[in-house]
Amino acid sequence: MNLSSAKYRITYEAFSKFSSSLGKAETLEDLGKTINRHLKYLFNFKAFRIMLVHDGELNGYTFTKGKYTQHSLAKDLAPHELKLLANQIPFVEDLKTADLPEYLAHLYLNQGKLWGWFSNYGKYQVCASIISDDDEVFNHSDAEILHLLIDSVGSKYRQIYLSQKLIENNNDLERLVAEIELKNKEIEGINSNQQNLIELRTRELHSKNKKLFELSHLNAHDLREPLSRVLGLLEITSDLPDTDIREAILPQIKESAEQLDEVIKRVVRQSEAEINSNIDLKA
């Protein structure tokens, strides 16, 4: 086994461990931590940066030895990344220590190089860049493992991103369901009020019907009672002598006629009172 194949084997074992850890990452923070822990076993670098653009959102990390910074703002994109997003052409160029951005100012470069790659996965794009030098040598043969890393991280990032969107959507749905439940309760309340109103109106109608029935009964009996006596008295006059009619029957006819008059007056008064009470209710 020569040196190159030994390195190859060790690197792929390291990548296998990295993939296994990556599978357990559930958040973007977990993702950053996992990459940070395994990166040094995959290739040499002074700094490694990966930026992921997805549905107009940006997320990314900058790794130096032992520590990393997370990015989520468009203004965090470096000039070479903007260029990569525009022309999508990988590059490698010399980089001096003096040209390092402020957040990497603590690094010293011995014949520094900046490498840049762009990968388009359709739904999302990835910009990866490496700063290396003669102390931490990165060469073209390491590009293969780097691309495997980009694929794995990109894929995991999309899985986490979609899972978070799903949680957000579920939260939105829960809010909607809660709103619907609230509206249902309002509707139930309205229905209940209407039911109460219907019951109230039904009671009013029952009450009015009862009054009408009483009035009708009053008319049927009280009005006809004295009238029927008048007619009854007239019926028997033909079988009585004139003196009986004059002395016994006529006074009784008069009395019944007067009673009839009283009842008529009372019926008119009650009818008017009922009409007035209905007008008051409507007002």
Add this chain to the structure above:
Amino acid sequence: MNLKPIKVMLVDDQKMANFITRKLIEVTGFSTEVVDYTVPQEALLDLSNTNPDLIFLDLNMPEVNGWQFLEVLTEKQNQTQVVIVTSSTSIHDKEKAQKYAQVIDFLEKPLTKNTILSLKSKLDLAG
């Protein structure tokens, strides 16, 4: 016309109504034996003594109305036949009256000689 003597009880709170019915019964020859009451409770108390064949019963009376009177007869299992005589023209009253086995007729006031004669014919046929 071969009539068997019939004993009639009149129950109406209006004295004048009883007076008219009694006269009509007399002039039509419906009966010669008539007792009248303006207080239904008294009529019920005297029922076993007077033992009438037929009761002319008013419906609308204070204290004890015609319906309550019929209820007492039912409770006592008294089978005396009853003719309702009322100034009510209510269909409800007519329907209600049909529920009592004792009630054989429902007559609306004012009674006339013809009404009494029709009732007499009905009873003759039945008797």
